[in-house]
Amino acid sequence: MGTSTIISDWMWRCVKTPSGYEKYISREFEPSVKNGRGTALIHTDLISRGVIPDPFLDRNENLVQWIGESDWEYITEFTYDSHLQHADLVFGGLDTFATVVLNDTKILTSNNMFQNHRVDVTEIIRNGKNSLSILFESTYLKGKELESKANVLPCWNGDASRLYVRKAQYHYGWDWGPVLLTCGIFSPVKLDVYDASITDVGILTDVEESLDLVHIKVLVYASGEYSEIIVQVNDESGELVARTNVKGSDSIVTVPIDIESPHLWYPHKYGPQPLYSFYISLLSRDRQVISTFERKAGFRRAEVIQEQLTDQSGTSFYFKINNIPVFCAGSNWIPAHSFHTALTERDYKDWIRLAVDGNQDMLRIWGGGVYEYDIFYELCDQYGILVWQDFMFGCGLYPYCSDLAESISLEAEQQVCRLRNYCSVVLFAGNNEDYQVAEANGIKIDTPGDLTKTDFPAREYYEKILPHVTEKHYPGIYYHRGSPYGGATTKDRSIGDIHQWNVWHGTQEKYQDWAKLSGRFVSEFGMLAFPKLQTIQAMITDPDELYPQSKTMDHHDKADGFERRLALYVMENLRVTDMNLASWIYATQLMQAECLAYAYRCWRREWRGSGREYVAGALVWQLDDCWPVTSWAICDFFKRPKLAYFAIKRECAKIQIGMYRNNDDTIDIWGVNSTLKCESLQFRYQVIEVHSGKVVMSENLLVQLLPNQSTELITGYKIEPSPYVFVFAQLIDSHGFEVGRAFDWPQPLKYLKFSQSTKVTTEIVDNKTVKIRSDFPVKGVAIEADSGTVEFHDNGIDLAGPDDIFELKVVNGSLTEDTLFSVEYYMKNQEST
Incomplete structure (x- = not known):
């Protein structure tokens, strides 16, 4: 059996910096901030040591731009003591222009943040202490150098030199993000020592259209000498569903497996998410297990459908999962x-x-x-x-x-x-x-x-x-x-x-x-x-x-x-x-x-x-x-x-109502149903005066919402007696529970005059529920517990009047009888009219 060890305890220092920041050149090595994962980025290290202010605060972003124009070095020492045949250093992510030296021997240069590297260091590593260093050159300056030898190319957001560099582009700044050109080790460096090892496993699945059979290819990537691969598959309950073994010693071996009646994976609105466990083992010539690997995978049939549409030009572009x-x-x-x-x-x-x-x-x-x-x-x-x-x-x-x-x-x-x-x-x-x-x-x-x-x-x-x-x-x-x-x-x-x-x-x-x-x-x-x-x-x-x-x-x-x-x-x-x-x-x-x-x-x-x-x-x-x-x-x-x-x-609930007010003061109402069965529901809609809360019209209908689509309920209903009324609609199931609710308010909202007598009240029912009510129609009620630690399942809600009582459920934290709430809603502090 081999070992895999994360190389940690990194130290950092500034190697070269722009004019005016020379004081950082002579800085001694400082320990990298410990995060338990063996990663190290220069900005977080500088912040943790108090060298720079937090760039997320105030306008401190402007004070730290020199960091991206500097070169930085990370070093560490580790002890090696092994008589196994192979030693690899694995670099999961280096940001971005990196030169790696082990024991004074250059083993890697990298210029792509999105690549990983496995380097055989068997001939360089030594028993006892080993030194490892990584020099990160300024991405900004390297990019400008590459750009100067070619052309300044068109781009939106950030300095155009980013186009020449395989680095996270948002580090150069975006229309929502700061310019923080960091560098460092963003995925752990590992030392793998082994006689034979599984270095990776790929799982390719093909679910037949009938959904009753899945063809699987397990791709086993191995290094070193071995004689056999065993693949075992267990379902989500732990039951063994397949086991096979393959003779061989290649660096890549494909192991085919078929599973009948597979438990399929679905998006969360459409079904469960079962994941199968794959256990892979390498055996030596004497059938001893010398390396193991475990991975989970789900089975699903996924397609993008682009077909001619009915009554409209062009083609569809939708995802079909397990034929849904x-x-x-x-x-x-x-x-x-x-x-x-x-x-x-x-x-x-x-x-x-x-x-x-x-x-x-x-x-x-x-x-x-x-x-x-x-x-x-x-x-x-x-x-x-x-x-x-x-x-x-x-x-x-x-x-x-x-x-x-x-x-x-x-x-x-x-x-x-x-x-x-x-x-x-x-x-x-x-x-x-x-x-x-x-x-x-x-x-x-x-x-x-x-x-x-x-x-x-x-x-x-x-x-x-x-x-x-x-x-x-x-x-x-x-x-x-x-x-x-x-x-x-x-x-x-x-x-x-x-x-x-x-x-x-x-x-x-x-x-x-x-x-x-x-x-x-x-x-x-x-x-x-x-x-x-x-x-x-x-x-x-x-x-x-x-x-x-x-x-x-x-x-x-x-x-x-x-x-x-x-x-x-x-x-x-x-x-x-x-x-x-x-x-x-x-x-x-x-x-x-x-x-x-x-x-x-x-x-x-x-x-x-x-x-x-x-x-x-x-x-x-x-x-x-x-x-x-x-x-x-x-x-x-x-x-x-x-x-x-x-x-x-x-709006994205499985069952919901949609409404749209047309320019001629007519309204369309439809239902949406993301379930896979027809839903029979009571549909109630009311036309209500915004200012007074008076119900001027109300109707109840039994409706059928077709599965996995929208269903038109009312088209072109003329709103009477004036445009300053809103429509409140509900869908109610056979048990009397509201499963969908929606409001249509006259647009734009700035023209509306709500009652100045509006009073929104809260009532704690238990430690997980609070009732909200209003004596007049109200828009956008936002509630927050005074502790700031309570999170509700909904917020920014509309209320139709005194009979429309809404229950907010606590999803994080809990309420007490002493909990106070801050309540905001549209036009809460409206001027006298």
Whole structure:
């Protein structure tokens, strides 16, 4: 048996720094901050030693830019004492230009953050003490050097030299993130010592269309001498379902296994998430176990369906899992920290739970970040979240050369081979918005011939190298050239996916018009909002800067033109009577919630059944933040949900009502049903005066919601007697429980006059429930327990009047009879009229 040991106890120092920061050159080696994982990033080390201020606070980001223009060295010593035949050093992730020296011998140079390396050091390592050093040269300066020898290329966000560097592009700054060009060891360095060892295992599965048989290929990567491989498969209950052995001694061995009547993996809204356990062993000639490996895998059939549609031009673009068409409501995912080694397993679990609890089906890993740690995909497998995986290219016209192409090919091979083991991963996309950048610069995206000789040479990566690697190492998974991509242009709304940014960016359309801005699959759209007050107070330490338009507040908003655009959407829609910080936070969050709810509501309507999958997915930009900031995120850096998170959760429930008020004061009402059976429900809707709460019309109907689609309930109902009434609708099951509720308010909300006598009250029922009621109709009730540690299942709710009592359930923490609440709602402090 061999051993695998994490090399830790790293020490760091500055080797070279720009003029004016010479004091750091002579700094002695300092110990790296201990995080239990053997990783080390320079910014976190500098912060922990008090060398630099926290760049997340105030405007400290500006004070630490010299770090990215400096060279840094990490060293350590370790003891080796073994008589086994082989010793490998395994580097899981080096950021980015790294030179590795073992015992004064250079063993590795790397210039691609997204590659891992296994180096045979058997002839260099020695019994006793060994020294290991890694020099990280300035990514910024190396990128500028490469750029100076070629061209300054078009890009959106960050310094253009990033296009020449295989590094996380968001480190260069984005319109939601800081410029923090870090370097270091972001995945552990391991020492593997063995006579024979399983270095990796790949699991490829192919579920037949009948769903009653799965064909499995277990790819065993081995090193050293062995005589036999044994593969054992147990189901989720631990029962043995397959066992096979293969003679041989090759470095890669394929072990075929068939399993009948497999327990299939489903997205969380559609079924369970069983995971099978694979146990692999290497045997010596005398049949002794000399190496073992364990991996979990789920079985599912995943397809992307692009077929002609009924009554509309173009083709569908939807995911089918185990023969079930799935409307993918979800989010885009960026790295949840600028220094992602700072994230813990608990952090990842909290984020994935937020997605699941928010009724989301899919997360798109955006191409300007990182290929996530294994824990991310393990949790998506465990909790039933589909993953759309971009390759790491974002918003630029990347250069082409043979060396870079070779590096990208190896990067892709390693990442595809790693990610094929996760059943949650259902798509690879070549890049984020690179085809759009080409179009914006007048470059054709379909020029034939030698792609490397065109004005868009990176097409060689997206149209040849990446699909070839994907097909070779993960046959059957869908490869998409880019996001967005589909028709003659990236703006074609009838084919492929689109990024719909004509709300906020572009033509800055009214968000009430989302229905006119749909696409077959909307993989990006969004609206900006401030984070919660506690988050702002955590990122700004100067009390005098705690107002909406302060310089420090502006520093923590990287979006171009955010002052004008945010004010435009707030003032266009809401009545603002106070510009203090708390009021402005609430106004921006309510506006974001209304905006994004409109999008999901309108687009889920267009999931109309077989042949009419006119819109098949909506992925909001974005779920998370990488630092404390005002951004498009629906949960801020500290995982605190904004009101939009709850609005999306309501709209994406398995069963829900959708309503839309047309320009002629008629209203359409429909139901959406993501279950796989027809639902028979009571449908009640009321027309109510906004100011008085008087019910002017009420009707109850028995309705049938068809499975896995929307069902039209009322079309073109004329709202009487005036436009200043709202519609309150409910779906009620056979047991009398409300399973769906929705409101349609006259738009824009700024014209509405709510009763000045409105009083919202709270009543604690038990330590996990609080009742909310209002004596008049009220919009956007946001409640927070005074302790700040209680989290509710919903928030930002609407109430129809005294008979509409809403129960909030506690999902984290507990209530006591002494718990006090802060309550905010729209026009709570309205002026006299």
